Amino acid sequence: MTDIEQDLSHHTAEMARAVHGEASVALTAEAVVDLAVSLISGCDAAGVSLVRKGRVETVASSHSLVTMGDAWQYEQGEGPCLDAMTPHEYLIESPDLVTDDRWPTWAPRVIRELGVRSMLSYRLFTTDSLVGALNLYSLTPEAFTAADHAEGHILASQAAIALATSEKVENLQIAVSRRTTIGQAQGLLMERFDLSPDQAFDVLVRLSRQTNQKLFEIAESVVTTRRLPHTGTALEQRNATAG
Incomplete structure (x- = not known):
């Protein structure tokens, strides 16, 4: 050599x-x-x-x-x-x-x-x-x-x-993290409003469409603030879940 x-x-x-x-x-x-x-x-x-x-x-x-x-x-x-x-x-x-x-x-x-x-x-x-x-x-x-x-x-x-x-590892880590956050948001809605998992997920999807935000962003907001976005009172929150 x-x-x-x-x-x-x-x-x-x-x-x-x-x-x-x-x-x-x-x-x-x-x-x-x-x-x-x-x-x-x-x-x-x-x-x-x-x-x-x-x-x-x-x-x-x-x-x-x-x-x-x-x-x-x-x-x-x-x-x-x-x-x-x-x-x-x-x-x-x-x-x-x-x-x-x-x-x-x-x-x-x-x-x-x-x-x-x-x-x-x-x-x-x-x-x-x-x-x-x-x-x-x-x-x-x-x-x-x-x-x-x-x-x-x-x-x-x-x-x-x-x-x-x-890049694949990073994308997978991001996906797992976002999935976890969405699951946490579902859990909060289920506990607070006595919803099923599917109903809680539907609420997040509906809010995503109404606010033109990504589903993960809505979920992150719920987890961070413990409130539904763009709602001021408990009554408005309940109306949002019921709508």
Whole structure:
């Protein structure tokens, strides 16, 4: 095994331990960004962009230039990050933004205002879905070596799986928490107004429709205040349950 292969093997193990050991999407993304800057020699700053509810957002960045550079891509609808997330793309590379004409609005601005000269953007995806992109910024033209490409590829692969898993866990935790809150609200209504479980749930659904609030928000309000929302007296509360 060559020295380069040994380094890659060691770094792969290090990446796997770091990115799969975090408990949330935010912490996982921060671990990915930290690894990118520390392990990829040409990378001066890094960021992770995720697709959420049809929108792209930067969830972790190592430097303000990443936050600004990414934001301009989203605003202008062009840039390596967005291109990396299009179908059939995996890696978008720009050895020198000065001579790259793919992003005529975005590139001149990041060169002029942020000093960025070269970029690598890796598509983050699993077999099930697109996750986002890992964006590597450099202030030097032609900064990324063949070894950097290999490191980035490994990190992007590990990051995609870890971020997708973290997001599923977070969503499950949120769902369980909200289900518990709704159950607590049902219990309060059942006790106070002598209702069955179905009747108590129907009251919450009716109030959700009347107030144009989500069911969980209504339930949370009931649990927190011990009152039905937008009702002032016990009589009004009873009327709401009876309606």
